[in-house]
Amino acid sequence: MDIRQLRYFLAIANSGQISIAAKKLHMSQPPLSQQIRQMENELGVMLFERKRNGRRIELTNAGKILYDKAENFLNSFDETLLEVREAGEGIRGTISIGTVLSCVSHLPEKIKSFNKHYPNVSFKLFGSDQSDLSLLLENRTIDLAIVRLPLQMENLSVVPLTKEPYVFVISKDTKGFTSKDFISIKEIENFPLLLIHRIKGEGIYERILKEFQRHDVEPNILVECPDVNILLTLITEGIGGSILPKSSVPPILLKEVQVLDIIDIPLQSETVLVYLKERYLSKASQRFIELF
Incomplete structure (x- = not known):
């Protein structure tokens, strides 16, 4: 054989x-x-x-x-x-990186900086749900992934990146909110909610629901979706509001949406870079990890 x-x-x-x-x-x-x-x-x-x-x-x-x-x-x-x-070849080749769409802001600056030092390295990027990225890591389709905790996967090396608050995001045209900088969970009670929901496993969706339960508030959930870009598009059209990690709102959208701090939800989003412990990572991938 x-x-x-x-x-x-x-x-x-x-x-x-x-x-x-x-x-x-x-x-x-x-x-x-x-x-x-x-x-x-x-x-x-x-x-x-x-x-x-x-x-x-x-x-x-x-x-x-x-x-x-x-x-x-x-x-x-x-x-x-x-x-x-x-x-014998030095640092060259391709780095395959997966990212949940709400974490993509961590990549542009790093890729730009890396390309200046290692012009012979190219990138393949995969934007997907966290459960899909876990499979891509296990199958060695991707070398690294940028995801948000919690993780439903073991045998990973984890590099902490950032912690940030969750915020309430609504259209700038929403009546009654234009002069506000913060909001309470009670004020969100009757507002149509558009929430991130993972395809598999538990994530922020379940944690948000627990916060509503803790405050004895019944949320008005209109849409569940794993893609933050779809949710942001719906928000700009005035369909509802969402509870999202602050960095998931790109600066270009700040003319169309309003971002409010939530005063009584202590939720923090933790973003991490992960890769399989037992696999050999190319020199290019190792150097890229060092940027973080």
Whole structure:
């Protein structure tokens, strides 16, 4: 068995069909099937079993064991190759970074500064929900992620970035609020709320609801959404208000929205940079982390 066969095996396992895997690998189906049969003959076990429809295949128990081991082995192998290459090439390559959209303000200055010192390094950016970023980290699709606590993931190295208050954000055209700099949770009670809600796991949404409960206030929730940019668009149209981290409101929007401090909610947003503890990070990624 060799590295190439393990990659073939993982491609089939992830695709669920040999025909789809063959297309992704840019090869015809018969040679791919032959490689898998050779692996099964060498190991003396069946790695896949066909479902009743004859097209989809699933891993056997033996295949599931090999899948976990092969995935870890190939990740380690690829990271070792990267480390060896970097010993001779210096700092170059691509850094893949994921960020929740409300944290994107942490990146422009750092990328600009990094590019001046390391012009041979490029970036791939992924903006997504926190749960999606966790999967991208686990799959090694991204090297780093900028997220907000709490996290539903273990085995991470965590670099604290900032702490900031949550504020109430409304349209500048909202009547009765134009002369105010702060607001109480009781005043928000009947206002249509547009709240950030993670796709998976607990986050600020649940913490905000607990604050309403603590003050014996029933919130009027109109919209739940994981994308802060969508919420800000709705706010500028006067549809409602939102409780957001202060930095998630870009300066360009301050002409259209009003930001009010909430006097009786002690919520703080904690932004952190995270990466997997057990993986090798490229020199470029290590240098980028040092900027923070």
